[in-house]
Amino acid sequence: MTLPNAQPKASHFIDGDYVEDAAGTPIPVIYPATGETIATVHAATPAIVDRALESAVRAQAQWAATDPVERGRILRRAADLIRDRNRELSVLETLDTGKPLQETLVADATSGADALEYFGGLAADVTGTTMQFGGDWAYTLRKPLGVCVGIGAWNYPTQIACWKGAPALVTGNAMVFKPSETTPLCALKVAEILHEAGLPAGLFNVVQGMGEVGSALTTDARVAKVSLTGSVPTGRKVAAAASEGMKHVTMELGGKSPILVFDDANIDDAVSGAINGNFYSSGQVCSNGTRVFVQDGMFQDFLKRLKARIGAATIGDPMDEASNFGPMTTQAQMEIVLRHIQTARDEGAAVHGGQRLDRDGFWIEPTVLTDLTDDMTCVREEIFGPVMSVLSFATEEEALARANDTQFGLSAGVFTRDLARAHRVATAFEAGTVWINQYNLTPAGMPFGGSKASGIGRENARMAMDHYTEAQTIYVGMGPVEAAF
Numbered sequence: 001m002t003l004p005n006a007q008p009k010a011s012h013f014i015d016g017d018y019v020e021d022a023a024g025t026p027i028p029v030i031y032p033a034t035g036e037t038i039a040t041v042h043a044a045t046p047a048i049v050d051r052a053l054e055s056a057v058r059a060q061a062q063w064a065a066t067d068p069v070e071r072g073r074i075l076r077r078a079a080d081l082i083r084d085r086n087r088e089l090s091v092l093e094t095l096d097t098g099k100p101l102q103e104t105l106v107a108d109a110t111s112g113a114d115a116l117e118y119f120g121g122l123a124a125d126v127t128g129t130t131m132q133f134g135g136d137w138a139y140t141l142r143k144p145l146g147v148c149v150g151i152g153a154w155n156y157p158t159q160i161a162c163w164k165g166a167p168a169l170v171t172g173n174a175m176v177f178k179p180s181e182t183t184p185l186c187a188l189k190v191a192e193i194l195h196e197a198g199l200p201a202g203l204f205n206v207v208q209g210m211g212e213v214g215s216a217l218t219t220d221a222r223v224a225k226v227s228l229t230g231s232v233p234t235g236r237k238v239a240a241a242a243s244e245g246m247k248h249v250t251m252e253l254g255g256k257s258p259i260l261v262f263d264d265a266n267i268d269d270a271v272s273g274a275i276n277g278n279f280y281s282s283g284q285v286c287s288n289g290t291r292v293f294v295q296d297g298m299f300q301d302f303l304k305r306l307k308a309r310i311g312a313a314t315i316g317d318p319m320d321e322a323s324n325f326g327p328m329t330t331q332a333q334m335e336i337v338l339r340h341i342q343t344a345r346d347e348g349a350a351v352h353g354g355q356r357l358d359r360d361g362f363w364i365e366p367t368v369l370t371d372l373t374d375d376m377t378c379v380r381e382e383i384f385g386p387v388m389s390v391l392s393f394a395t396e397e398e399a400l401a402r403a404n405d406t407q408f409g410l411s412a413g414v415f416t417r418d419l420a421r422a423h424r425v426a427t428a429f430e431a432g433t434v435w436i437n438q439y440n441l442t443p444a445g446m447p448f449g450g451s452k453a454s455g456i457g458r459e460n461a462r463m464a465m466d467h468y469t470e471a472q473t474i475y476v477g478m479g480p481v482e483a484a485f
């Protein structure tokens with residue numbers, strides 16, 4: 001497997017151009033479907049990190065003073081370029097992550113383009129409020145924060161770069177983005193396209209590296225905000241480091257989300273929701289509904305239909321558009337998932353699937369675990385792979401209590417035809433994002449993010465623009481100034 005002609009030209013993208021620095025630790029880029037090394041990038045040295053931050057600081061001041069309509073126009077132009085090149089970007093995303101082309105053609109570059117277009121359209125609509133105090137009054141402005149750092153996970157490298165970059169840029173900030181070391185390629189193309197669309201040099205810089213590069217960015221005094229997509233343990237570290245410098249944070253972290261399926265649900269829709277919420281991207285999705293609670297009356301039928309549908313999955317070459325299930329993105333993640341499956345077996349779970357496939361690359365079968373109790377490891381911990389735990393329940397009250405009994409609070413889903421119950425259950429979930437009779441859809445206009453240990457802040461929608469700006473309050477005195485003496 002070789003990279004397409006449109007591959008990124010060097011490891012980093014700084015001040016409007018590709019930059020190489022072979023002094024940095026080499027990082028192999030591995031195609032997960034075969035295990036082959038398809039490229040090598042170099043981790044950023046301290047000099048590269050410094051250069052990226054310096055150029056961002058320099059560019060941001062003028063960008064903040066640019067007419068917001070012009071800022072939005074550039075983002076919308078970038079969205080058009082991404083859509084024009086969707087196929088080549090999707091192939092790169094598949095090479096970076098191993099996700100089937102059937103998915104990446106519709107869910108990655110296109111989702112990034114949606115965010116650029118959505119925020120581009122809102123550029124001129126960053127408004128404050130006014131307050132009246134007798135004759136005096138006050139008003140607020142929303143001001144950009146300055147230089148923001150984006151740190152990405154490896155499951156959606158293009159989307160994460162755009163979801164962070166678009167709201168940051170449109171509100172007048174600069175961004176330095178560090179992709180996951182395991183999927184370094186796609187964010188470079190996002191930077192290249194943004195600049196081709198007219199973004200001034202320095203406003204979206206990409207530097208590669210492991211945790212220590214992320215840490216250097218997080219603790220730098222020139223940085224005003226850190227937006228991380230990653231695991232809860234990394235989120236704790238990054239938020240703690242950022243708090244030392246009193247920086248703003250957005251934390252998009254992990255989950256162990258519940259899906260409740262009531263007896264009156266449309267069973268095929270519920271099975272589809274559970275499949276989408278567990279096996280899309282081979283289960284490497286933060287918001288996945290990995291604890292599926294099915295009401296007693298439907299439980300057996302649900303399992304029967306689920307297993308039949310899994311048997312119809314097309315597991316194969318991700319570049320073949322007929323394939324709809326791909327490998328894990330890294331060998332390390334495959335090993336973590338296989339260990340989880342073994343632990344589930346050891347703790348008494350019945351395992352449907354669960355085998356590593358006998359081929360090159362990092363492949364695990366779609367897996368369903370049953371005969372479970374809520375205290376088992378597989379029901380409590382995020383696995384981040386194609387492993388669905390299916391449990392039964394009797395009453396709504398019981399199901400809700402069990403669904404909420406977790407440190408996580410990213411997402412939740414409910415399948416029922418009972419309108420009142422759907423909304424009652426949805427609002428009772430302790431979760432940042434809830435789907436009723438649907439799962440895992442994240443349009444750009446909808447806020448997305450977690451509560452409890454799953455995160456702080458929201459991505460997408462207008463709320464994201466609030467997270468990349470801060471209010472300045474201006475009091476206006478209209479009368480004489482009284483003083484005690």
Ligand code: NDP
Nearest residue numbers: 152153154180181210211214215230231234252253254286
């Ligand atoms: P990690 O937490 O391992 O890493 C996330 C990013 O943080 C990587 O770029 C990583 O670099 C970097 N990093 C690691 N340590 C530090 C540090 N001390 N300071 C700054 N940056 C650091 O997550 P994964 O990449 O393994 O992604 C999987 C996790 O992400 C899952 O828990 C998943 O649920 C969550 N996730 C959450 C989403 C959401 O929107 N809520 C969406 C997608 C995933 P490197 O990897 O190069 O070491």
